[in-house]
Amino acid sequence: MSEDQIKRKPGRPKGTGSIQTMQQILRTAAFLFMEQGFEKVSLESVAQACGVTKASVYYYFNNKSVLFTECLQFVLKMAYDQTSKIVSSTGSLKERMLVVAERHMNNAHVEFETMMREASSGLTEEQITSIRTSEQAIHELIGSVFQKAMDEGEIKRGDSMLLAHIFTAMLTVRNRKEIINNEKTVEQAAFEIVELLWAGLEPRS
């Protein structure tokens, strides 16, 4: 998050201005987009939050759509890496998915599909598919993990990709203020969700 602030190697930094500024714009904009969605974020507000001018943002990103696209890819890549690390660790599938759930539910953000729908009219076909691809990668990652577990008999057989989507969809209850914040912690909710997914509703005879 603020890795670049704290850990400063001694000596004059190489590219003080250029790459650093671009990275900061990217990070800041990504945060704002995830928080407020496409339309509500103005390039002016991005610039201000970065302490630069609007024109500077344009210097690095040709237009709002480009910035948005790169932001999403940045965020999705981070999510992919994080998830990848978790699922490839040791432990039972259930245990690992619980960690995935906790992490996912702690990253506050606008729901993906909605943001895409909002933005899509301003994006080119290319941009849309490029984002979709990055997003799909995550689902495929999770899907493949489920598939492997099915093959090994760890869980029941079924449509692994659909399962992956259902799983991520379940995690969006994080956004319901009535559930989280009031009565349960995120960890509790994540735990109950995974338990439910594993056990099902049907009472054992």
Added chain:
Amino acid sequence: MSEDQIKRKPGRPKGTGSIQTMQQILRTAAFLFMEQGFEKVSLESVAQACGVTKASVYYYFNNKSVLFTECLQFVLKMAYDQTSKIVSSTGSLKERMLVVAERHMNNAHVEFETMMREASSGLTEEQITSIRTSEQAIHELIGSVFQKAMDEGEIKRGDSMLLAHIFTAMLTVRNRKEIINNEKTVEQAAFEIVELLWAGLEPRS
């Protein structure tokens, strides 16, 4: 400049008067809001879609926030009524929830939480709570059905309200184009979701 334009006189045109303009505006706007979210829908576009002028929209609704609020309440009431009818019909809980799932997934719309987040900055506290209340009513309806089933031993015990939220969250996979539209019909997806929710992932010994 506009000398060559046909100068329409202001004021009410002679023979317009459809039956219920207000209802039509409400319905049209509701559809557009659900499809595109708060910001992207301009009152101009609402007016055009209804075949009236912007000023006419303002004649019936004081401002965009009011229109939005009434639209959402309109939609939520319909959803509540629909759901209410289904859950109070005969059949096992699982059967009834399948119907709920099918209906819900066929109503295309932006995810609720995201839309609210997007719009909330423009709404008054009152408007927000009024919408929230309407929305909560649906969850409580579903939650109460789950609770009753728990009490009667039809399903396992658990947090019925959390379950209600999880259930509706699961239905949002409808928005994922990779799943629906390509490989599965909505009905298939709904069926598999309900099956999964009931049976769980754990393989029977």
Added chain:
Amino acid sequence: MSEDQIKRKPGRPKGTGSIQTMQQILRTAAFLFMEQGFEKVSLESVAQACGVTKASVYYYFNNKSVLFTECLQFVLKMAYDQTSKIVSSTGSLKERMLVVAERHMNNAHVEFETMMREASSGLTEEQITSIRTSEQAIHELIGSVFQKAMDEGEIKRGDSMLLAHIFTAMLTVRNRKEIINNEKTVEQAAFEIVELLWAGLEPRS
């Protein structure tokens, strides 16, 4: 002012709706125009203040300019009558002008000239001259009184019409909040103004 409310003759009033409504619109609008000027007063606000609809206002007055014109003439006629009564009463000129000053300064209103300038672009030549004539009548009334006093040696000779304008102009200090409201009452201010006008600044040798 509220003469029509208090003094109600017994029996069914003749023209309950028509003339009464028109009078009320006129009075209300006049008050609003004097208070806020031409542009700031919307016909909607006039209607609301009267408890009727905008269309009703249009029923009695063809358009805003007409309403404005009639309002001003109404107000100016009242001012004329009031002034006329005062100046034709007994007492020295100075005494009578003091009463005029007090009355004038107690009627809160936007300065005349400014209001006219604001409104004039929307008025026809006819309307403007008709208002100007009514206004001029007041000045001529006061001017004639001054002239007579000059002829009779009660005051120094001079341009009586200019003097009339100066006199009314002096009374506009009523609008300066720093003077009235804080340190002086309207009556005190009126007194000092008249004293000053009579005695002049020059110290007697």
Added chain:
Amino acid sequence: MSEDQIKRKPGRPKGTGSIQTMQQILRTAAFLFMEQGFEKVSLESVAQACGVTKASVYYYFNNKSVLFTECLQFVLKMAYDQTSKIVSSTGSLKERMLVVAERHMNNAHVEFETMMREASSGLTEEQITSIRTSEQAIHELIGSVFQKAMDEGEIKRGDSMLLAHIFTAMLTVRNRKEIINNEKTVEQAAFEIVELLWAGLEPRS
């Protein structure tokens, strides 16, 4: 629809850049506000009068209230400086006040109080007091001059601040078209006003 229109690209045009756009906007807007008042001046008209776009006006002034406030302060500062120079020159008080009168009456403008009343609903408390302060400064300047003259016996004793207000109020006869323009020059009127103020109406015995 606009296919046949020449589609100007957005963004800064190639060779515009006059020297000081902001100053010109300020001056032009100040003139328009003084001439027509707050409501009647649209930012569009200001822009047009300057040969720039509305958006350019917004580039320099955040909103109409800000522009209005800065305009008034600009005008008031000029008036203060002008008056200050005159009153601190040599000559008798009467001579100097005659010059003040002439200058003031030659600057065509809407009456101050009225303009403030019209605009005040759109201004913040801060803006109002900031303007009021600037205006009060002028009256205090004139008041102090009168006070000094009283102390030195050059004129009769009295409320110097009230006198200052009366004096400026008298000068508003400049706005009465029936007086100026037709029969008298501004200089004549100014002369007669000052004469009257000094000598008073009372005939010497």
Added chain:
DNA sequence: AATGAATGAGTGTTCATTCAT
């Protein structure tokens, strides 16, 4: 006599985008 419904023309304001430096 009075009104509800509808409209065209504006007004203030925001924003993505461009260009010269």
Added chain:
DNA sequence: AATGAATGAACACTCATTCAT
């Protein structure tokens, strides 16, 4: 590398005005 100046397009909202009933 970064910015200040400028713009066209859109948007939320208001208002005077008209017409049918």
